[in-house]
Amino acid sequence: MAMRPNNPDAMPPVATLSATGLSLGYGERTIVADLDVELPAGKVTIIVGANACGKSTVLRGLARLLKPGAGVVHLDGEDIHKVPTRTLARKLGILPQTPTAPDGISVADLVGRGRSPHQGWFRQWSTADDDAVAAALNVTGTAELAGRSIDELSGGQRQRVWIAMALAQETDVLLLDEPTTYLDLAHQVEVLDVVSELNARRGITVAIVLHDLNLAARYADHLIAMKDGAVVAQGAPEKVMTAELVQKVFGLESVVVADPVVGTPMVVPIGRRAALLAEAAAAKLQGLESVPEVEGVQA
Amino acid sequence: MSVQTAVKGHGKTASTVVGGAWVRDARKAPRRRRACLMGTMAALVFALLAVNILLGSYTVTIPDFFAMLGGKTIPGASFIVMENKLPQALLGMLAGASFGVAGAVFQTMLRNPLASPDIIGISYGASATAVAAVVLFGVRGAGVSVAAIIGALLVALVITALARRRGGTGLILIGIGAAAFMQAVVTFLMSRADVSNAQELMVWLTGSLNSANWERVGLLTIALVVLAPFVAVGSRELRGLSLGGDTAAGLGFNVPRARLLLTILGVLLAALPTAAAGPIAFVAFLSGPIAKRLNGGAASLPLSGLVGAAIVLAAHFVAVNAIPGTSLPVGVVTGALGAPFLLWLLIYTNRANQGG
Numbered sequence: 001m002a003m004r005p006n007n008p009d010a011m012p013p014v015a016t017l018s019a020t021g022l023s024l025g026y027g028e029r030t031i032v033a034d035l036d037v038e039l040p041a042g043k044v045t046i047i048v049g050a051n052a053c054g055k056s057t058v059l060r061g062l063a064r065l066l067k068p069g070a071g072v073v074h075l076d077g078e079d080i081h082k083v084p085t086r087t088l089a090r091k092l093g094i095l096p097q098t099p100t101a102p103d104g105i106s107v108a109d110l111v112g113r114g115r116s117p118h119q120g121w122f123r124q125w126s127t128a129d130d131d132a133v134a135a136a137l138n139v140t141g142t143a144e145l146a147g148r149s150i151d152e153l154s155g156g157q158r159q160r161v162w163i164a165m166a167l168a169q170e171t172d173v174l175l176l177d178e179p180t181t182y183l184d185l186a187h188q189v190e191v192l193d194v195v196s197e198l199n200a201r202r203g204i205t206v207a208i209v210l211h212d213l214n215l216a217a218r219y220a221d222h223l224i225a226m227k228d229g230a231v232v233a234q235g236a237p238e239k240v241m242t243a244e245l246v247q248k249v250f251g252l253e254s255v256v257v258a259d260p261v262v263g264t265p266m267v268v269p270i271g272r273r274a275a276l277l278a279e280a281a282a283a284k285l286q287g288l289e290s291v292p293e294v295e296g297v298q299a
Numbered sequence: 300m301s302v303q304t305a306v307k308g309h310g311k312t313a314s315t316v317v318g319g320a321w322v323r324d325a326r327k328a329p330r331r332r333r334a335c336l337m338g339t340m341a342a343l344v345f346a347l348l349a350v351n352i353l354l355g356s357y358t359v360t361i362p363d364f365f366a367m368l369g370g371k372t373i374p375g376a377s378f379i380v381m382e383n384k385l386p387q388a389l390l391g392m393l394a395g396a397s398f399g400v401a402g403a404v405f406q407t408m409l410r411n412p413l414a415s416p417d418i419i420g421i422s423y424g425a426s427a428t429a430v431a432a433v434v435l436f437g438v439r440g441a442g443v444s445v446a447a448i449i450g451a452l453l454v455a456l457v458i459t460a461l462a463r464r465r466g467g468t469g470l471i472l473i474g475i476g477a478a479a480f481m482q483a484v485v486t487f488l489m490s491r492a493d494v495s496n497a498q499e500l501m502v503w504l505t506g507s508l509n510s511a512n513w514e515r516v517g518l519l520t521i522a523l524v525v526l527a528p529f530v531a532v533g534s535r536e537l538r539g540l541s542l543g544g545d546t547a548a549g550l551g552f553n554v555p556r557a558r559l560l561l562t563i564l565g566v567l568l569a570a571l572p573t574a575a576a577g578p579i580a581f582v583a584f585l586s587g588p589i590a591k592r593l594n595g596g597a598a599s600l601p602l603s604g605l606v607g608a609a610i611v612l613a614a615h616f617v618a619v620n621a622i623p624g625t626s627l628p629v630g631v632v633t634g635a636l637g638a639p640f641l642l643w644l645l646i647y648t649n650r651a652n653q654g655g
Contacts, residue, residue, distance in 0.1 A: 027464065060545070063548075063549060064548070065545050065548050065549065085548065085551050085552070085553050086551035086552075086553075087551075088551065089549065089550055089551025090551070093549060094545070094549035095546075095549070096543070096545035096546055096549065099542065099543055099545070099546045100410075100542075100543055101542070102407070102410070102541035102542065102597070102598065103591065103596045103597065103598070104591065104594065104595050104596020104597035104598075105597055106325070106326075106329055108322060108325040108326045109326060109329065112322075112326060113538065113539070113542065113550065114550065116538075116539060116550045116551060116552070117550055117551035127319065127320075127323075129319075130319030130320065130322045130323050131319035131322075132319070133319055133322045134319035134321065134322045135319075137322070146321075146322065146325040147325050147328065149595070149596065151596065169550065
């Protein structure tokens with residue numbers, strides 16, 4: 001098949017991934033029932049929700065890693081379960097949650113495995129593969145690690161290498177399942193920056209399952225909030241991310257303010273300690289001697 | 300919106316290094332090292348082959364050996380070399396290589412060094428049906444091989460069916476149970492066997508090259524030549540599966556088909572040499588981890604095969620020459636050397652915090 005030119009700035013045709021009437025589960029247990037969802041083409045969609053709400057399950061269903069009990073997933077109008085898996089892997093990439101590398105494999109080799117769907121018996125490793133791997137290593141800032149063994153890397157470096165592998169696949173749709181797990185804040189931001197730059201430059205359709213609501217609101221073009229296997233709200237983060245939604249989805253009282261840097265919604269949780277602190281402050285104002293002991297707020 | 304204001308974490312982008320020629324070089328370095336390693340191992344296997352044929356209780360000179368290969372008959376020497384030493388060494392090399400690849404296939408696919416066919420009951424399954432065929436039905440010759448292959452496939456079928464949705468560790472635990480059961484079956488059958496059968500079976504069960512002949516060497520050679528292209532395909536699929544099921548499926552590997560192919564391949568590679576030389580203890584289990592250690596931690600099927608061949612040939616030389624006048628079964632030596640190595644491996648890999 002014709003290869004996409006290896007200019008990373010070339011804009012591929014935008015791809016749409018959508019599910020209709022999707023039911024997913026493991027064995028007898030149904031986790032997601034009759035779900036309709038569409039990833040807007042060329043945009044970054046972020047899926048949020050409480051633990052075990054089925055967000056990872058949906059992502060796995062969209063990536064044909066789970067066979068649906070009912071319903072279909074369409075990639076540009078084609079049923080993904082009717083396309084040969086290798087053909088699909090040239091258009092749709094997925095990075096599963098906490099992937100594990102084989103022992104003793106080098107960074108260049110692991111990222112190179114992202115090229116597997118582009119190879120076959122009569123199409124061995126080519127300069128196009130070299131270029132794709134080089135571009136993926138460069139864009140994730142892992143080029144200088146190319147010769148190192150994965151075992152020697154830190155968690156943040158390793159996660160960037162996995163993303164590089166997914167990028168080397170050069171797909172029009174990229175699904176990432178909690179790509180920032182186990183990373184410190186600086187690395188979380190870095191990973192999301194890499195993905196969002198890639199989206200801006202190549203126009204690929206991205207879906208990310210994420211835990212951090214504030215990062216989700218900042219990096220998403222389209223936000224999907226899930227609860228108990230169903231979509232509670234979806235749309236632009238400014239519309240979706242409200243205190244009511246946080247209460248509904250997470251059962252958490254919060255105040256939603258504007259992010260001081262970019263103005264996207266920012267969730268400030270209230271929680272029990274905040275009430276305690278407010279009480280202490282009120283007591284102080286009234287000049288009472290018996291200030292409740294709260295560590296770290298005296299004077 | 301948010302994208303424009305995002306601060307870049309690092310300056311490296313695709314524009315800093317254009318082209319991927321350096322990637323080719325980075326990928327070549329470990330390959331070149333592995334090629335060197337394989338060359339060295341192949342030379343070692345060849346040297347051990349020569350040692351087994353030429354040295355030992357009956358020493359042959361190299362010119363004499365080639366003269367005999369050319370068809371010349373040297374009284375005394377010809378029979379010992381052509382009907383004994385040469386087929387034994389060749390059978391040992393082929394069986395070792397086959398066991399080595401079989402072990403590495405399972406260990407890499409299930410990502411656990413314990414998942415070798417001699418631990419998860421596949422080799423014992425082959426033994427059990429082979430012994431049953433001999434003791435209960437009086438089968439001889441090639442029929443025993445067929446029985447061994449059927450037994451190995453049956454055990455593989457049962458443990459994969461029982462371990463469905465239980466993951467690699469579940470399969471290994473179920474396999475260990477199956478191995479114990481198969482051993483009980485063998486023990487029971489041995490107690491029913493008549494004395495002459497029992498003696499012969501006992502040697503076979505330990506794993507022995509002493510009854511090697513050209514027929515067995517020929518059959519195993521043909522079988523391995525037929526399987527070789529499948530090993531090449533399997534090796535490619537294994538590169539995907541070693542990333543884990545989800546990642547492999549995302550990269551376009553047909554995971555269920557690849558698992559089926561590799562399981563059948565691993566079972567055949569374990570059962571065929573078992574039929575020809577008995578379940579030579581620990582070879583399948585040891586070859587993969589040793590090959591990995593030599594290869595800087597990365598699994599390699601061809602290297603595992605070479606390590607397996609080297610282990611069996613070295614052990615055979617020791618078995619034949621350790622006690623003058625007696626030829627021990629090779630499995631006694633691999634077992635004696637293998638058990639402490641297993642302990643060392645477990646302790647060492649635990650300390651290094653990586654799978655053997």
